[in-house]
Amino acid sequence: MPRFQNILYATRGVADELDPLKQALSLARNNKAALHAVVFSPMLPRALAEYQAGHEQGLADRMTKFLDEAQRALRMTPGEVPVSVAVECGDGPGVRMIRRVLRNGHDLLIKPAETSDRPGFRALDMQLLRQCPCPVWLSRPIHRPRADIHVAVAIDAQSPEPAGHDLALQLLRVSRELADTCSGELSIVSIWDFELEDYLRRSPWIRMPEPEIAEKVAAAERAHQQALQALIDASGIGGRLQVHRKRGRPEQEIPRLADELKVDVLVMGTVARTGIPGFSIGNTAENTFGEIGCSLLALKPPGFVSSVRVY
Secondary structure, eight states, rough: OOOOOOEEEOOOOOSSOHHHHHHHHHHHHHHHHHEEEEEOOOOOGGGGGGGHHHHHHHHHHHHHHHHHHHHHHHTTTTTTSSSEEEEEESSHHHHHHHHHHHTTTOOOEEEEEEOOOSSSHHHHHHHHHHSSSSSSEEEOOOOOOOOOEEEEEEOOOOOHHHHHHHHHHHHHHHHEEEEEEEEEEEEEEEEOOOHHHHHHHOOOSSOOOOHHHHHHHHHHHHHHHHHHHHHHHTTOOOOOOEEEEEESHHHHHHHHHHHHTTOOOEEEEESSOOOOOTOOOOHHHHHHTOOOOOOOOEEETTTTOOOSOOO
C-alpha cells in the first residue's frame, strides 16, 4: 500500500503556490492519494465582518487557480488526483493546521516553507516540526525536472534508544520510496565523532599514549560504519545508494553536505536523544533544521504524541 493516503496541503495563502502545489500533487499522484488544500487565514476585524465571506471566497478561488495551473504543468488528467479546497480563518495558524491533521487523520502535511533570505525554517514551520504528529514536508522551489531530483536522508546510526533505531529504519524506507519516484539515487548521510579525543589529549589525569588515542578514534569510526551498514541491511532497501559518512557535528555537517551534494529534498527525523518526557524534538535536529536550505521531509518517531489537542 502507498505510504501516504490522506495528504493535507496547508498554506497561509500569501505566497506563490505553484511550485509547492506541484510537489504536493506529484506526491499525491505517486501515492494514489487524496489532496486536501486548506488556506489558513486570519479573520478580518469585526469592523470588516461584512467582507469576510468575499475574503474567504477570494482565497478559495486563488487556490483553485493555482491548483489548475499546477495540474496543467504536470499534465494531469481531470480527476487523476482527488482534490478539495477549503479556507479556515482564525488565529494561531500552526495550531489550526495540527488540529486539522488530528481531526481528519492526515498522514502527511505539506506546506510552503516560510520565505526568508536565510537558510533554515521560521517560527511557524518550526512549530509544525515540533508538534505535528504526522510527517511534515516543508516545500522550497525545486528547479530540476522530477527525473533529476536528488533525495537524501540523514540518520543517526547509533541512537541509544529503541525509538531512534526504529525511526532510522523508517527514514531509510521512506526516503528510498521517495527517491524511486525521482532520480532513483538516494544519498545516505550519517555523522560520527569521538567526543573524548580532545579530553584524552589534554587531561592532566589521563596520560594516554598518542597511538592508543588514535586507535580509540579508529574504533569509534569502525563502530559507526558497522552500525550504519547494519541499519541499511535491516531496512531492506536497495537501488542506487551513495553513502556519505562524515566526522563532526550533525548540525554543521548535514547542512554542509546537503549543499555540496545539491540535495533537493532532505529526509530527517526529529527524535530527541535525551529520553526526557515532553521533548518533542531533539536539540541536534532543531539546530540542524535551522541551517537547511532545501525542501525537508521530517518524520516523528513511532508513538509520538503531540502536545496539541484536537479541540
